[in-house]
Structure formats: structure tokens, C-alpha cells
Amino acid sequence: MENRALNLLDEALGLDHQTDPWPLCGKVVLVEDCVETSGCFVLHQLLKRTLSPQSPNNTIIFLAFSHSFSHYDRIVRKLGCNLVAQRENGRFFFFDMLKQLCPDEKEGKTGKGGFPALYRKMQKTIGALPENNQNHATIMIDDMSLMEVAAHGSLEHVLDFMHYCHTLTSEFGCSLITLNHEDIYSSMERPTFMLQMEYLTDVLIKVEPLATGLAADVHGQLTVLNRGICKVKGSSKNKISNFHFKVKENGVDYFYPGTRT
Amino acid sequence: MAESMCRTLRDGSLEGEQAPALTIKDTTASPFGFHVFSHVLSQLSSFILASKSQSRGFVIVAFSRSPSFYTDLLKRRGIDVNSSHKWIQILDCYTDPLGWKDQLMGSGNFTDVSYEASSSLSSVCKDVKDLDKLYSSILELGKGLVGQGKDRFSVAIDSILSFFLGRDLWKLPVRCQCFPNKPDVDRFSQSEGIIRDSMSKQISSIFWLLHSDLHEVKVTSVLEYLSSVVASVEPLHQTAIGHRGDLESLSLLKHNFGKGKLQVRFKRRNGRVRVMMEGFHIDQLGISFTSVSSEDVLVNQSLLPKVQFNLELSEKERIDRAKVVLPFEHQGTGKPIQIYDGRRSLTESKTEATLSSSENSQRTENSGEGEIIYFRDSDDEMPDSDEDPDDDLDI
Numbered sequence: 001m002e003n004r005a006l007n008l009l010d011e012a013l014g015l016d017h018q019t020d021p022w023p024l025c026g027k028v029v030l031v032e033d034c035v036e037t038s039g040c041f042v043l044h045q046l047l048k049r050t051l052s053p054q055s056p057n058n059t060i061i062f063l064a065f066s067h068s069f070s071h072y073d074r075i076v077r078k079l080g081c082n083l084v085a086q087r088e089n090g091r092f093f094f095f096d097m098l099k100q101l102c103p104d105e106k107e108g109k110t111g112k113g114g115f116p117a118l119y120r121k122m123q124k125t126i127g128a129l130p131e132n133n134q135n136h137a138t139i140m141i142d143d144m145s146l147m148e149v150a151a152h153g154s155l156e157h158v159l160d161f162m163h164y165c166h167t168l169t170s171e172f173g174c175s176l177i178t179l180n181h182e183d184i185y186s187s188m189e190r191p192t193f194m195l196q197m198e199y200l201t202d203v204l205i206k207v208e209p210l211a212t213g214l215a216a217d218v219h220g221q222l223t224v225l226n227r228g229i230c231k232v233k234g235s236s237k238n239k240i241s242n243f244h245f246k247v248k249e250n251g252v253d254y255f256y257p258g259t260r261t
Numbered sequence: 262m263a264e265s266m267c268r269t270l271r272d273g274s275l276e277g278e279q280a281p282a283l284t285i286k287d288t289t290a291s292p293f294g295f296h297v298f299s300h301v302l303s304q305l306s307s308f309i310l311a312s313k314s315q316s317r318g319f320v321i322v323a324f325s326r327s328p329s330f331y332t333d334l335l336k337r338r339g340i341d342v343n344s345s346h347k348w349i350q351i352l353d354c355y356t357d358p359l360g361w362k363d364q365l366m367g368s369g370n371f372t373d374v375s376y377e378a379s380s381s382l383s384s385v386c387k388d389v390k391d392l393d394k395l396y397s398s399i400l401e402l403g404k405g406l407v408g409q410g411k412d413r414f415s416v417a418i419d420s421i422l423s424f425f426l427g428r429d430l431w432k433l434p435v436r437c438q439c440f441p442n443k444p445d446v447d448r449f450s451q452s453e454g455i456i457r458d459s460m461s462k463q464i465s466s467i468f469w470l471l472h473s474d475l476h477e478v479k480v481t482s483v484l485e486y487l488s489s490v491v492a493s494v495e496p497l498h499q500t501a502i503g504h505r506g507d508l509e510s511l512s513l514l515k516h517n518f519g520k521g522k523l524q525v526r527f528k529r530r531n532g533r534v535r536v537m538m539e540g541f542h543i544d545q546l547g548i549s550f551t552s553v554s555s556e557d558v559l560v561n562q563s564l565l566p567k568v569q570f571n572l573e574l575s576e577k578e579r580i581d582r583a584k585v586v587l588p589f590e591h592q593g594t595g596k597p598i599q600i601y602d603g604r605r606s607l608t609e610s611k612t613e614a615t616l617s618s619s620e621n622s623q624r625t626e627n628s629g630e631g632e633i634i635y636f637r638d639s640d641d642e643m644p645d646s647d648e649d650p651d652d653d654l655d656i
Contacts, residue, residue, distance in 0.1 A: 119361055190474065196475060199289065
């Protein structure tokens with residue numbers, strides 16, 4: 001095995017096995033966080049992990065609804081990954097939805113909104129990749145709740161778009177990684193959108209604060225539910241893992257509860 | 262029991278009756294409805310292929326999985342999809358339900374790989390919003406399989422309303438079942454009435470999957486009224502709502518992971534209702550059913566909060582407790598009824614107690630009755646009498 005230190009998150013996602021195809025291939029990963037504990041560090045980690053030199057075939061299509069390119073560049077650079085270089089290499093495609101927030105605007109009132117156009121752009125990008133890289137593409141969406149804003153509050157359009165993104169996972173074997181905020185739906189009696197997404201999900205990562213409140217050296221806990229049936233040499237892996245994390249400037253520490261004093 | 266579910270679908274409908282319908286419903290607490298769905302799907306497929314069922318053809322309406330997923334699934338279960346005798350058709354509402362890809366192809370000279378999957382087995386539906394069209398394509402596909410004659414076909418809808426919020430997709434099964442006098446279903450036009458006539462003669466059975474927490478109660482119950490069998494997938498242990506995420510629910514999550522119970526309600530034509538319960542668990546090979554065992558009951562008990570005291574009773578203790586005749590119960594053994602009033606002295610009661618307990622031990626063997634054995638701790642303890650123990654106090 002390579003010298004790169006594996007962390008608990010990688011293990012929980014099954015990334016510790018250097019298998020071909022890529023373990024997340026064709027999977028839908030949903031990160032759910034809340035106001036108290038932001039889950040965006042999971043995205044940063046997955047960005048870095050996906051673009052790592054060990055897996056040169058991976059590409060990322062990043063739909064940024066909440067932050068700009070320079071924001072991500074700055075953060076991921078500290079983790080040891082240069083997004084500018086990756087973009088030039090054609091491994092990182094950044095769709096800045098901030099600038100064209102409300103993708104509807106351009107299309108005008110022709111009805112369907114900007115999502116079909118966005119989808120087409122994405123599909124063209126994946127279709128233009130070299131043949132053997134197509135199933136190594138990862139679609140990342142950094143804030144699903146803002147998609148709703150972009151669609152002028154029409155959940156239908158967002159769900160349609162998500163459906164089409166889902167078809168990409170089965171057609172090309174892409175993976176889909178999304179971030180959503182759980183607590184904004186908590187007052188709803190029937191949070192259909194969130195539930196709908198949870199039904200689609202193969203791997204659910206929940207980012208929560210500690211039940212006991214804030215602590216200096218533990219920033220929160222992660223629960224990873226791996227629903228997909230993994231076929232790793234018949235070993236029945238623990239499909240639910242729960243561990244604590246601490247976000248640092250240039251990385252994240254993961255540890256089991258009680259193992260750090 | 263899962264078998265009797267499949268049997269109901271296999272046997273099909275009688276002349277002039279509605280086709281038997283099965284609703285499989287689940288919730289996010291136990292999202293394994295799709296596994297049950299695929300189980301029923303493959304069972305029914307093998308029945309059809311072996312000509313054991315009333316239906317001769319099978320139409321799958323695929324909303325949430327691609328057609329290749331289903332062909333792979335059936336192949337994995339050893340079912341011959343490409344047999345010479347054509348028996349299966351998949352209506353692909355997954356690949357391009359709103360025609361976005363179609364526009365893409367139209368706009369540029371982009372070669373689309375998405376349609377390679379659409380082989381002879383499946384046909385793509387590009388506008389799921391048009392319910393009438395959708396409905397008539399189901400019919401067409403089915404008739405293409407069995408012809409116009411007397412043969413019938415089965416229909417499977419893999420998830421209702423998946424992703425098409427508020428698009429009234431739930432009316433599709435209603436329409437397939439042809440039950441116009443249910444609430445909230447559009448008035449059927451005349452042409453539909455004609456379709457309906459031919460329909461009811463040709464559909465042998467129908468089943469669908471429903472994520473019940475995505476729908477209003479109204480929708481769920483309309484669909485349940487339509488079905489002769491409702492199979493609901495439930496977690497083994499229910500979590501209290503609003504307790505998501507804490508440690509207790511994590512342990513519950515682990516208990517419910519990959520297994521659950523299936524509650525099936527059969528409604529007979531004469532109105533008789535039968536409810537059955539079965540456990541299942543999911544592994545790499547698929548789903549397997551077990552009878553709900555006492556093991557689960559034990560699991561349930563071990564979920565009690567951990568305390569220092571032993572709150573549980575052993576099986577023997579439980580039986581013993583059940584046998585005890587309480588003092589206020591009529592003992593009716595023919596002997597004079599003696600209730601210990603605490604008035605006799607300690608030694609006296611002791612000898613008598615040993616006597617009676619030896620006598621009693623014989624009796625317990627015979628009759629299997631329990632008893633309360635009570636010794637007064639000391640003379641300090643006030644006798645159990647009507648006297649007021651605080652008589653001497655001057656209040």
C-alpha cells in the first residue's frame with residue numbers, strides 16, 4: 001500500500017482499497033450538515049482525494065453555488081492540491097454558478113429554466129473526456145439548498161436536474177457528491193426534497209455537532225452510512241461508522257470517540 | 262408470506278374482476294422497499310417465463326433505474342431475458358423523462374451514448390408529464406407482447422412520483438387499475454373508457470413501489486385502497502421522531518441496518534383482511550425472508566437503557582411470577598383460606614412456614630402454582646393489623 005496515510009473517512013467510504021473502477025463509481029454521496037457544524041470540509045477532503053496523483057484518471061465537474069473558484073483554490077492549496085493546475089490539465093471543471101446565479105435569467109421565460117442548458121453543458125464535458133476517463137468523473141455540488149434559490153424556489157426543476165445528474169451516474173458511471181443542509185428542512189412537516197435525495201443516496205455522510213456541546217479539540221462527529229452493497233472480497237465491512245473530527249488549517253483529524261484525551 | 266404475495270400476482274384476475282394489485286411501501290427509516298420490489302419482480306418473471314402464471318408478458322415502467330439495471334438484475338437471478346419467446350418490455354422513463362437529451366441531440370452533432378441501452382427490450386418515453394401517452398404506451402407495449410387476444414400481461418411500476426414532484430404521477434396506477442370512482446382522479450374521457458375496457462381484460466396483475474413519506478396521506482391511502490395486497494417495509498425498531506443523530510439512535514440505526522420487517526395486508530375479494538408479518542435481511546445476494554423470531558424480541562429488550570440494576574426477569578422468574586396467587590385472589594383449594602396477618606410470633610411462623618413450604622413444594626410440583634413466602638424481619642416491625650400504629654401520639 002502507498003505511504004499516504006489513510007484516514008477514517010477514506011476507510012468508511014471504501015477508498016482504502018485501490019480498486020479499479022474507482023470505489024465511488026456510479027455512487028451518489030450526500031453530505032448533510034447543519035448551521036452549528038459545517039460539512040464543507042468533507043467536500044474539500046474529497047476534492048483533494050479525488051484529484052490525488054494516485055488516481056490520474058479522475059476528473060471533477062464542480063458546480064459552485066455558494067463559493068467562488070478562488071475560495072476553493074485557497075483552501076485546497078493548503079491541503080496540498082493545486083486547483084489552477086488541475087484546471088489547466090483538464091481534470092477540474094469549475095462551473096461558477098455564482099456569477100450566473102439564477103440560471104433562469106439568461107434563458108428568459110421560456111419555461112424550463114437554465115437547468116437543461118446546464119445539464120447539456122455537463123454532459124458535453126463528460127462526453128468530451130477520453131473514453132477511459134468517463135467513468136472516473138465526479139460531479140460535485142457544493143450547496144443544494146442554493147439550487148432551489150437559483151431555480152426561483154421551484155423544487156420541481158431542481159429535482160428534475162438531480163434526476164438527470166443521476167442518469168449520468170448510471171450511463172457513464174460517474175459519481176455524484178452533494179452537500180445539503182439538514183436543518184433548513186427541519187421545520188417542514190414533510191421535507192420531501194431532502195427525503196427524495198436520501199432515497200437516491202448510496203452513501204450518506206452526516207456532519208453534526210457533539211451532543212454534549214462545543215469542545216476545544218473535537219469539532220463534531222461524522223456518521224457515514226454506506227448503503228451500497230460493497231463487493232470487497234466477501235468481507236462484511238462495517239457499513240455504519242461514527243467518528244469525531246477536528247478541522248485544522250491544513251487537514252482534518254479523524255478519530256474514534258474516546259481515543260483522544 | 263412473501264411467496265403468497267407473489268402467488269397472488271401470479272394467479273392474476275378472474276374474468277370481469279380488477280387485476281390484483283400490490284403496493285410496496287417504505288419510509289426513510291427503512292428504505293429497503295426496492296429490494297422487496299426486485300424480489301417480487303424476479304419471482305414473477307420466473308413464473309411468467311415458466312408459463313406458470315396467468316400473464317404471458319411483463320411490462321416494467323422504469324422511473325428510478327435504468328433499463329440495463331433491470332436486465333442485469335434478471336440475468337443475475339438466472340432469468341433468460343433474451344429468450345426466443347418475447348415476454349418482457351421495459352418502458353424507459355428514466356433515461357430522458359423530460360426530453361432534455363433529445364434537445365441536446367437536436368442542437369448539435371453530438372453522438373449520444375444514452376440510447377445504446379435502449380435495445381429491443383426497452384423503449385424510451387420522453388415526456389412523462391403526458392400521463393395519457395404514458396398510459397397508452399404501457400398498453401401498446403403489453404399488447405405487443407401478448408397480442409390482442411385473450412392473453413394477459415403484468416405491469417410493474419418501479420417507483421411512483423420519484424423525482425417528479427407534483428406531477429400527478431401517482432394517478433398512473435390509478436388509471437391502470439381503472440377505478441374511476443376514486444376521489445381525485447380525473448374524469449375519464451370517452452376514449453379512455455374504451456382503453457379501460459380493453460385494459461381490464463388484458464392486465465393480469467400490477468404492482469408498484471411507493472415511498473410513503475414523500476406523499477400526502479391522501480395519495481398513499483388512495484393507492485392502498487386500490488391494492489389487494491399492501492406490503493409495508495418497516496424498521497425492526499422504531500425511532501422516536503426528532504431523535505435523529507444522537508447516540509441512542511445510532512445504535513438503533515445499526516440494529517435496523519440491512520434488515521427490517523415486512524407487514525403484509527391481504528384483502529380478499531369478499532372483504533376479509535389478513536395481516537402477516539415477516540422479517541427480512543439484505544445481503545450481497547439479495548433479500549431473504551425469515552419469520553419474525555424471538556431473537557428480535559431479545560434485541561428489543563437489550564435496547565433498554567443500561568443501568569446498574571437488573572431490570573429484566575429471566576424466563577424462569579417470569580413463569581414463577583405468573584404462577585403466584587395473590588392474597589386477594591380466591592384460592593379455592595377447599596381448605597380454609599389463611600391470610601398471614603403478622604400476629605403470630607416469629608418462631609411459630611417459622612416452623613409453620615417451613616412446614617407449609619415443604620407441603621407447598623409438593624403442591625407446586627403438582628399444580629404448578631406459585632406462592633408468596635414472607636417472613637417478618639424482626640419484632641420491631643409492627644404487626645399488620647387494623648390498629649393505628651400512631652395511637653400513642655398526642656396530636
